[in-house]
Amino acid sequence: MRIVLLGAPGAGKGTQCKRIVARYCLAHLSSGDILRQERGAGTEVGKKAQSYMDSGQLVPDGLIVKMMAGAIGRVAESGFVLDGFPRTVNQAEKLDELLTAEGNEIDAVINLEVDDDIIAGRMTGRRSCPKCGAVYHIENLQPRVDGKCDNDGVALVQRADDTLEVVQNRLKNYHRQTEPVVGYYRENGKVHDIDANREPDEVSSAVFECLDAMVST
Numbered sequence: 001m002r003i004v005l006l007g008a009p010g011a012g013k014g015t016q017c018k019r020i021v022a023r024y025c026l027a028h029l030s031s032g033d034i035l036r037q038e039r040g041a042g043t044e045v046g047k048k049a050q051s052y053m054d055s056g057q058l059v060p061d062g063l064i065v066k067m068m069a070g071a072i073g074r075v076a077e078s079g080f081v082l083d084g085f086p087r088t089v090n091q092a093e094k095l096d097e098l099l100t101a102e103g104n105e106i107d108a109v110i111n112l113e114v115d116d117d118i119i120a121g122r123m124t125g126r127r128s129c130p131k132c133g134a135v136y137h138i139e140n141l142q143p144r145v146d147g148k149c150d151n152d153g154v155a156l157v158q159r160a161d162d163t164l165e166v167v168q169n170r171l172k173n174y175h176r177q178t179e180p181v182v183g184y185y186r187e188n189g190k191v192h193d194i195d196a197n198r199e200p201d202e203v204s205s206a207v208f209e210c211l212d213a214m215v216s217t
């Protein structure tokens with residue numbers, strides 16, 4: 001299965017992706033995670049992406065498409081879930097070209113729909129561990145000791161792009177640049193809209209219902 005997971009930043013794509021890849025044994029390709037790894041490793045791609053990421057702008061298409069083509073190539077044998085990519089219609093077109101050249105295609109697009117005010121609360125309250133990557137929330141998912149990671153006791157941090165100003169910018173960019181991607185995929189009838197204003201478990205059940213139906217056909 002080749003799946004694209006769409007949704008605004010903070011819609012729960014990361015959480016749902018982890019569950020999807022575990023259930024259907026797929027590779028998880030998150031463009032945001034790969035970019036953060038590139039930055040952590042100090043690569044050219046990471047350096048070029050840094051200023052865009054910290055201000056909530058999209059990294060230029062050329063850089064992202066090349067990076068994701070490499071990542072997809074490395075998991076070509078298994079299926080995959082794309083998380084955070086494609087984020088522009090141009091990226092979606094380039095992805096189609098890439099897959100078509102290999103005789104493949106996207107099988108399903110899961111579209112997580114969440115209201116903007118719920119997203120803002122989720123993202124600005126998010127804290128993560130700079131060492132192990134564990135994610136918490138100041139209200140909904142508190143660590144055992146305030147401000148410290150449960151796994152290693154390291155002080156939790158707020159991602160530079162989870163501050164209110166940047167979140168608002170990212171939402172604006174999402175509506176302008178990424179919502180049209182849903183329309184792009186809708187034309188070929190592969191989009192499954194999921195109400196993701198709900199608790200993560202309820203969202204997962206709805207997602208699994210769609211994908212189970214696909215697997216059994």
Ligand code: AMP
Binds near residue numbers: 009032035053084
């Ligand atoms: P994420 O963790 O998916 O929210 O991504 C964090 C940041 O990485 C975004 O705000 C963008 O700056 C950049 N980014 C991730 N994926 C893409 C993409 N497909 N196209 C352009 N920029 C991206």
